[in-house]
Amino acid sequence: MAASNFIDYVKFCSRSGAGGNGSVHFRREKHVPKGGPDGGDGGRGGHVILRGNAQLWTLLHLKYKKHVIAERGKNGEGGRRKGADGQDVVLEVPVGTVARESETGEFRCEITEDGQEFVLTPGGRGGLGNDHFKTATNQAPHFAQTGGEGTEEWIILELKLLADVGLVGFPNAGKSTLLASLSAARPEIADYAFTTLVPNLGVVAYRDGKSFVMADIPGIIEGAAEGKGLGLRFLRHIERNSILLFLVPADAAHIGEQYAVLLAELERYNPELLDKRRILAISKADLLDAELMKALESEIPKDIPHLFLSAVSGFQLPLLKDLIWKSLQ
Known part of the structure; x- marks a missing residue:
């Protein structure tokens, strides 16, 4: 997934259609001089609808769609003929x-399934x-009801x-290196900070045709929950994960302290993240021999499953997949 093509935030103006007006009409036929009123109803205004599409992975197709406008309903006609409903606008969005x-940040909906639909901005009544x-x-009666006004609102999709x-x-x-070793994903890998600028997804094959999806989230720094670095922009992606796999390099100054800082940033962003299973x-x-690994054990918190691994040499990667699969079950 190219960096320029991954869009996970869009803002647009959503305007539903106004309803059509009711008709003022009287039945007029030969030999029926006073047939009475027969004005039809106006059609409903078009909705703006969100629909989940499992084939989409980004909001790129909506990036430049700043105004979404549904059609107005048609007016009613004589003979009790109802006006046509305004055409709905359906926006297909990725699951998630x-x-x-x-303006208010009020939650409107969450699309979690393929094909799920939600009327985001309802059209005006006919x-x-x-x-x-x-x-x-x-x-x-020489009067009829006018159609309801459409609604205009600014919406944020995340x-x-x-x-x-x-x-x-x-x-x-080493997150990108690990993802590349376990899956067919090919994130950019380099020996400098913030190589990964967008989340990357990879499908990790397990035994007997089983698999699971792993996400490489751009690196978190201390203060990410307050907006430092790239963390705040991408921390929301972690909310969807069943398991959080913390990765601390063996050459870190203190493994336990780095893990504690990462955990603290997640807690500041959303305390519910601490309820997720962790590895x-x-x-x-x-870079280590058996003696060094044993010496580092004292730095590792006792309340979390852990293991040493190397994405370059493949050391203990099968064991990591076993541990993840067991935790997912």
């Missing part, structure tokens, strides 16, 4: 998309024709990636 009101207003004392496992770590911890992987273990 959340819609909010721009007005009633004069046929509905006849009474015993007013058998020839994409939260759906993945089984989310990779969490500081920049240059700690110490990467770049090809």
Whole structure:
């Protein structure tokens, strides 16, 4: 997924169609000089609808769509003929998309399934024709109901990636290298911080045709929950993951302290993230021998499953997949 093509945030003006007006009409036929009112109803205004599409992975196709305008409903006609409803506008979005009101931030909907639909901005109601207003004392009403106005609102769409496992770590911890080793994903890899600028997804093959999806989230730094670095922009993607795989390099100053900082940033962003299952992987273990690994055990928190691994040499990668699969079940 190219960096320039991954868009996980869009803002646009959503305008539904106004309803058509009801008709003022009277039946006029030969030999029926006073046929009475027969004005038809106006059609409803078009909705703006969100529909989930599992084949989409980004909001790129909506990036330049700043105004979404649904069609107005047609007016009613004589002979009790109802006006046509305004044509709906259907916006297909990736599964995992959340819609909010721009001004208030109010939650509107969450698209979690392929084909799921939600009426984001309802169209105006159609007005009633004069046929509905006849009474015993007013058998020839010369009025009808006007159609309801459409609604105009600014909407924000945010994409939260759906993945089984989310990779969490500081920049240059080896997350992209691990994803490339376990899956067919080919994220950019380089020996400098913030190589990964967008989340990357990879499908990891397991035994007997089974698989799980892993997401490489751009590196978190201390203060990410307050907006430092790239963390705040991408922390929301972690909310969707079933398991958080923390990656700390073996050459870190103190493994336990780095893990604690990462955990603290997640807690500041959303305390519910601490309820997710966690695994700690110490990467770049090809730099260590057995004696050093044993010495580093004292730095590792006791309340989390952990293992040493190397994405370059493949050391303990099968064991990591076993651990993840067992946790997912």
